[in-house]
Amino acid sequence: MSYFRLQAxxxxxxxxxxxxxxxxxSGEELYSERDEEMKSFRKREVAPVSFILKPDHAPEWTLNRExxxxEVEKVEKAWNAQLAREVLIALPIELTADQQHKLVQRFVQNEFVDAGMVADVSIHRDKAHNPHAHILLTVRPFNEDGSWGNKKVRQYEYDQDGEILRNDTGEKVFQTVSSTNWNERETLVQWRLDYAEAINQTFKEHGIKKTVSALSFEEQGLDRIPEVRLERNEYQYVKRMEKKGLEAKTFYHQLNQEIRKTNAEIKQLNQKISFLTEKQKSVDVQSILHRHxxxxxxxxxxxxxKSMRFMEGRLKGNVTFQAVHKQLEGLYRWEERTLEPKQVKTDVMHAILNATHSAYQNRNVATVKDQGFPVKGFLTVFTERLETFEKLAEAAEKEKQTNKTVTAHLERSFRVQSLIVHNAFNELYPDIEDRYGYNDRTADFKAELLEAMKNGEWHRVPPSHEMNHRLQLHELKKVCSQAEKVSDSIRIQSLVRNKLGNEKEKLLKVGKDxxxxxxxxxxxxxxxxxVERYQEKAMHFDKQLNDLAREKFPHAKERLLRKTEALPLEMKADLLKHFAKEAAFQKEPSFKVCLHAALKEQEKRHASFVNYRNQQSGSFYQRLTIDQQQTGHFPSGQASTELLDNLVRQAAHPNSYEKDPGELSKLNRKGRNTRMRRHLGLEIEL
Structure with a gap:
């Protein structure tokens, strides 16, 4: 898409x-008489197209560039004289090279040459996306006889009788004024307006349904903030950093980044406003939900x-998606934080009691003492702890059975409410992608939008053309959030284990309590x-993140994607989180940029891990395997430096590899049991 530019x-x-x-x-070698040297510059990749245009009364030698x-430098005697004016114009990329040439030639002739200037034009096409023309103009006019004219002339003042006024000393009163209007601000403004008109006229002639404007965003009535144009050196620095996958930290580049984000937000807001004006407020969402x-x-x-009746009694009112979802999420949290640790604890107590009893029978005194049992009076202490275990195991089993029943009712109710939400939403938005039609990772987002519509809060509802993008971001953030939670659980339990290991060592040394x-x-x-249980759960999210990475970076090399799958879970989550963050502004970042963002987070973990490891002096920590030591900061393992360097290098060179669409279907596979569905995201199954 073209942008308008004319500066002088x-x-x-x-x-x-x-x-x-x-x-x-021009790219031409020229001899400078003033400097007594040949002026020559590096050859351009694409040779400039150069030509000179002159007024009819200008001498023929003006067509000789050198x-x-x-001659211009000879006639301008003052040390600080104006030698030339340069006008730089951007050329529309929608036009062919020949069409661009004719546009420039016509514009230069009409605006500058017909006004009395000699124009030395050079069209540059080094960068395909940025064709432009440099126009060097003479600032001194020519007389009708072909000689140089004056830049300024005297303008005498006259009295009422038409006589020239004189001052007290008898000198004529006059003012020095420019002989042309070429230096006036109004003239520059007119050049800009005329160039925009010339482009639009050329577009019209060639059937291009686009227009440009020389006016500012404010003058055009546009809700946009103009970006700051970077100097050449800063622009080149930013490009070099982008090639390396790094973000430039210069002030104006950072300012432009903020301006782009703000403009994206303004655009989204305007789209919502447009959507609200077009959307029929008479849509009765409540009726649609009731019908489905x-x-x-x-x-x-x-x-x-039976499950629906159970939920009606439990909620003491109308069963809605939001209410069931809240109950189910609360139940899962209680299971993970309370019920599951209790069940694991009873399993551990049973294992310790069995191992200790076996050691006592085999006269293995060291093992008996290590687990906190006395050799003398062993049976008494063992019996007491066995009774305690049996009571805990019985209570845990009751809670487990009760929870199993409640969970079954909640999950059935959730599937019912999810199906209602999906059906209603799909009726309102029939053009959403199939993969989001009945994907329960997006059900809560759909329910929020339906609730907003029902309450008339249309400002919370994205426009139709934006819906697939918003569903994609919601799904991505949700899976990343789940992966982060399981990583945090592994990390926290690992640190707790290390702390308890140190405490046990101290108790063993004393040997009394x-x-x-x-x-x-x-x-x-x-x-x-x-830790081991959470690691099993992490494997499920790891698979989902692998599939999502393939979907978000469709042009990455296949071998690069395979190596990415070897990255730790939390690093893949960081990578996709950065993608979602940037994509929220309708600008999807490259794989390399996302990889660098994930690397930064991994480097922070490494620094924290090194600091923690240096503080550990106990033999318990030293006896742990390398993988066990790392889980406190790298829940899913630490990627090798070699692998990361290789990924960064390869990410800079994407290809057009196309993957089999069938691979993406793995995202929608349903688990076959309650626990698996819970981890993978529930799917409708009635």
Missing amino acids: NIISKKNQSAVASASYR KLWN SVEVTQHLDTDYQ LDALYETSVKLNTAQKL
Whole structure:
């Protein structure tokens, strides 16, 4: 898409050379008589297209570039004289090279040459996305006889009788004024307006349905903030940093980044406003939900009907998606934080009691003492702890059975409410992608939007054309959030295990408080078992993140994606989180940029890990394997430096690899049991 640009600046004798300027822009070697040297610059990849246009009364020698600008430097005597004016214009990329050439030639002839200037034009096409033209203009007019004219003339003042006024000393009163209007601000404004009109006229001639404007965003009535144009050196620095996958930290680049984000937000807001004006406020979302609710519930089997009645009693009112979802999320949190640790604890107590009893029978005194049991009076202490275990195990089993029943009712109710939400939403938005049609990772987002519509809060509802993008971001953030939570659980339990291991070592050295030693041993082994359970759950999210990475970076090399799958879970989550953050502004970042963001987070973990490891002096920590030591900061393992360097290097060179669409279907596979569905994201199954 073209952008409008016309800017003018003066080439001054004070610190510039008109001959050198012409040489650089035209790509032609020119001899400067003033400097007594040949002006020559590096050859461009694409040779400039250069030509000179002159007024009819200008002498023929002005068509000779070298002579023209040497004569200019001779006639301008003052040390700080204006030698030339340069006008830089951007050329529309929608036009062919020949069409661009004709546009420039016509514009230069009409605006500058017909006004009396000689124009030295050089069209540059080094960068395909940025064709532009440099126009060097003479600032001194020519007389009708072909001689140089004056830049300024005297303008005498006259009295009422038409006589020239004189001052007290008898001198004529006059003012010095420019002989042309070429230096006036109004003239520059008119050039800009005329160039925009010339482009639009050319577009019209060639059937291009686009327009440009020379007016500012404010003058055009646009809700946009203009970006700051970067100087050449800063622009090149930013590009070099982007190639390395790094973000430039210069002030104006950072300012432009903020301006882009703000403009994206303004654009989204305007789209919402447009959507609200077009959307029929008469849409009765409540009726649509009620209709789909009736259609779904009237086909429920006995178990589902029973679960719906259970939820009506539990909620003491109308069963809605939001209410069921809140209950189910709360139940899952309670299971993870309370019920599951209790069950693991009873398993650990049972294992310790079995191992200790076996050691006692085999006269293995060291093992008996390590678990906090006395050798003398062993059976008494063992019997007491066995009775305690049996009571805890019985209570845990009751809670487990009760929870199993409640969970079954909640999950059935959730599936029913999810189906109602999906059906209603799909009716309102029939053009959303199939993969979001019945994906329960987006059900809560859909329910929020339906609730907003029902309450008339249309400012919370994205426009239709933006819906797929918003569903994509919601799903991505949700999976990343789940992956982060399980990583945090592994990390926390690992640190707890290490702390308990140190405590047990101290108790063993003293060897007196056997009850404390036994309780610490139970807690220590429970923490380790919980780490292993969370690691099993992490494998499910790891698979989902692999599939999402393939989807978000469709042009990455296949071997690069395979290596990415070897990254730790939390690093892949950081990578996709950065993608979601940037994509929220409708600008999807490259794989390399996302990889660098994930690397920064990994480096922070490494620094924290090194600091923690240096503080550990106990033998318990030293006996742990390298992988076990790392889980406190790298829950899913630490990627090798070699692998990361390789990924960064390869990410800079994407290809057009296309993957089999069938691979993405793995995202929608349903688990076959309650626990698996819970971790992978529930899917509708009635």
